[in-house]
Amino acid sequence: MSNLFPTYNRLDIELVSGEGTKVTDSNGRTYLDFIAGIAVCNLGHSPSAVKKAVEEQLDKLWHVSNLFQLSQQEEAAKLLADASGLDAVFFCNSGAEANEAAIKLAKKHTGKTKILTFKQSFHGRTFATMSATGQEKIHSGYGPLLPTFEYLPYNDVEALGDIEGDDIAGIMVEVIQGEGGVNPGTEAFLKKVEKTCKELDALLIIDEVQTGIGRTGVPFAYQHHSLHPDIVTAAKGLGSGFPVGAMIGRKELVSTFSPGTHGSTFGGNPLAMAAVKATLETIMNESFLSEVKSKSKTFIQSLKEKLEPLSLVQEVKGEGFMIGIQLEDEAKESIEVLRDNGLLTLPAGPKVIRLLPPLTVTEAELQEALTIVERVLHSQAAETAQ
Structure with a gap:
């Protein structure tokens, strides 16, 4: 018997080493990793710059708490502020914590109580972020949720026009819904969300936990649409696998989070900040992001050409290296066969196969993955047709 709570449906695989896009299991088998820790290892496994930065910090200081000045936090916050166009950062340990901070800040700043989110959204598994999530399967079994969240249909411009009330503190939205199916928001929808926030005097909160840190070819996915959020949340790829999250906000919100209003014992510790700084210094430059755009655009186009003619594939969707293959039927079997063929998805x-390769994936590795996906889905389509 395991001494772990069975909260995960774990695969019967133990990964013991990795470098770049390749990982090796305890039996010596190597895979192409197009999961990347669920969009966490944006620089691949064991990136040398991040490893070096954390090792150097390990020899100096691990933890002192936020009772003291931390220059590492200031440096990392400046990189995030520059990349996002916002002004101030609160560091924590996860995406759920970042979204908790955003919810608290929006309510405290506006003096209002309601947050609007969207069906099929995912914002975390703490009680508040679970309540913010628009998926019944996440809610099931936990009794009454927090009553101050309301779910609207995603990509429905008309539904946004029907909103009424003067107690809405903010609207929280993903530019691309990740856990909900890799569903990209349309330009018209996202612009309407922004306009609605202005009309309601509510804050625009953009959850970039999965889409941020270069995943879609820009620092944050909202920048594809020239949106101007009040609050942005980030985590996953922020520390290259080191547990860290961040809430980023505009300067008008700074005084609302005064001393004692919010906090985190481990948030922003020196080790995490070393990982964040090295990660951002690598990703947040024009040449790196330009290469992500170029590689991902070609890869998505190739997937569309090879897969969309198949009867079992509805569409290939997504942006950058956040890609979904929408199937007609359940994706579970296809994912298992892809794994048997050496590709982790x-x-x-x-019904969606999600591809989240490291942003450092090579052209050769993308071609290898394309060949595996094409072979597996073509074979399954042929079997279905018989």
Whole structure:
């Protein structure tokens, strides 16, 4: 018997080493990793710059708490502020904590109580972020949720026009819904969300936990649409695998989070900040992001050309290296066969194969992955047709 709570449906695989896009299991088998820790290892496994930065910090200081000045936090916050166009950062340990901070800040700053989110969204598994999540399967079994969240249909411009009330503190939205199925928001929808926030005197909160830190070819996915959020949350790729999250906000919100209003014992510790700084210094430059755009655009186009003619594939969707292959039927079997063929992928909802390779994936590795996906889905389509 394991001494762990069975909260995960774990694969019967133990990964013991990795470098770049390749990982090796305890039996010596090597895989192409297009999960990347669920969009966490944006620089691949064991990136040398991040490893070096953390090792150097390990020899100096691990933890002192936020009772003291931390220049590492200031340096990392400046990189995030410059990349986002916002002004101030609160560091924590996860995406859920970042979204908790955003919810608290929006309510405290506006003096209002309601947050609007969207169906099929995912914002975390703490009680508040679970309540913010628009998926019944996440809610099931936990009794009454927090009553101050309301879910609207995603990509429905008309539904946004029907909003009424003067107690809305903010609207929280993902530019691309990740766990909900890799569902990209349309330009018209996202612009309407922004306009609605202005009309309601509510804050625009953009959850970039999965889409941020270069995943879609820009620092944050909202920048594809020239949106101007009040609050942005980040985590996953922020520390290259080191547990860290961040809430980023505009300067008008700074005085609302005064001393004692919020906090985190481990948030922003020196080790995490070393990982963040090295990660951002690598990703947040024009040449790196330009290469991500170029490689991902070609890869998505190739996937569309090879897969969309198949009867079992509805569409290939996504942006950058956040890609979903929408199937007609359940994706579970296809994901298992891809794994048997040496490619690690994961679902996004029941019918979507999600591809989240490291941003450093090579052209040769993308071609290898394309060959595996094409071979597996073509074979399954042929079997279905018989």
